[in-house]
Amino acid sequence: MSNEQENLETQVKTEARPEVQNQAAAEAEAPATELAEQEPTVExxxxxxxxxxxxxxxxxxxxxxxxxxxxxxxxxxxxxxxxxxxYALENFAKALLPVMDSLVLGLQAATGDSPEVQKFREGTELTLKQLEAVFNKFNIETVDPLGQPFNAEQHQAMMMQEIEGAEPNTVVNVFQKGYTLNGRLLRPAMVVVAKAPQKPSQDTPIIDEQA
CATH class of the missing domain: 1.10.287 (Helix Hairpins)
Structure with missing residues (x-):
């Protein structure tokens, strides 16, 4: 290679070096700029x-x-x-109540001193005791409110009567006992309730018996 060609190449490399350096610097600064732009702010x-x-x-x-x-x-x-x-036995318990009622009514109707009547009464009383034991076992309780204040949640008033000496709103007779199962009412007691005596009307004329 001649001296002129060597001088020419040297001159080209010398002139191109700043451009290469500038390009390299730009490429180095680009990731830093992009990183700065991608970095999230405090907000x-x-x-x-x-x-x-x-x-x-x-x-x-x-x-x-x-x-x-x-x-x-x-x-x-x-x-x-x-x-x-x-309350799984609720329907079954309700079905037993008429049986209990029939036994009680039959026992009340069995009057007399004949041996047949006595045997009937003994058999009925024994059956009632067995049935009452079954009721107690399964928490079936009797509602017999005679002499107690009337309770609309457990009693059904069939009629009201003026009863001398009885407190108003008190049960004075029980037609049919009620029953509960674990505190839930199976059947209300059918009762007669005392009512307050009526006061004489002021318009009623007073009769003088001595006249």
Whole structure:
């Protein structure tokens, strides 16, 4: 290679070196600029933090509601099971009440001193005792409110009467006893209730017996 060609190449490289350096510097500064542009601000970070806390609180609230709903469901199910267990015999108990009534009426009607009547009474009394034992075993209780204040929740008033010496609104006679099963009314007691005596009207003329 001649000296002129070498000088020419050297001159080209020398002239191109600043451009290459400038391009390399620009390429080095580009990632830094892009990184600076991509770096989130404090406000953006705070917004993301607030959003994350909000979502976390919503998740906690949802979990608490789910636990509460499951607990309420468990309690309702438990109450339904207990209720079904306590009142499973309700229809059967109601079917037994006329049997009890018939035995009581038959015992009341069995009067006389003949041996046949006595045997009938003994057999009926024994049957009644056995039936009453079954009632007690399954918490079937009698409602016999004679002499007690009238209770509309357990008594059915068939009529009201003025009874001398009886407190008004007091049960003075029981036509038919009532029954409850574990506190639930199976049948109300049919009763007669005392009422207050009527006061004489002011318009009623007073009769002078000495006239």
């Amino acid at each position: 953006q970070l705070q917004a993301k933090l607030d959003d994350a806390e909000r979502k976390a609180q919503e998740s906690r609230d949802k979990a608490v509601r789910t636990v509460a709903e499951m607990e309420n469901l468990r309690k309702r199910t438990q109450r339904d099971i207990e209720s079904a267990r306590k």
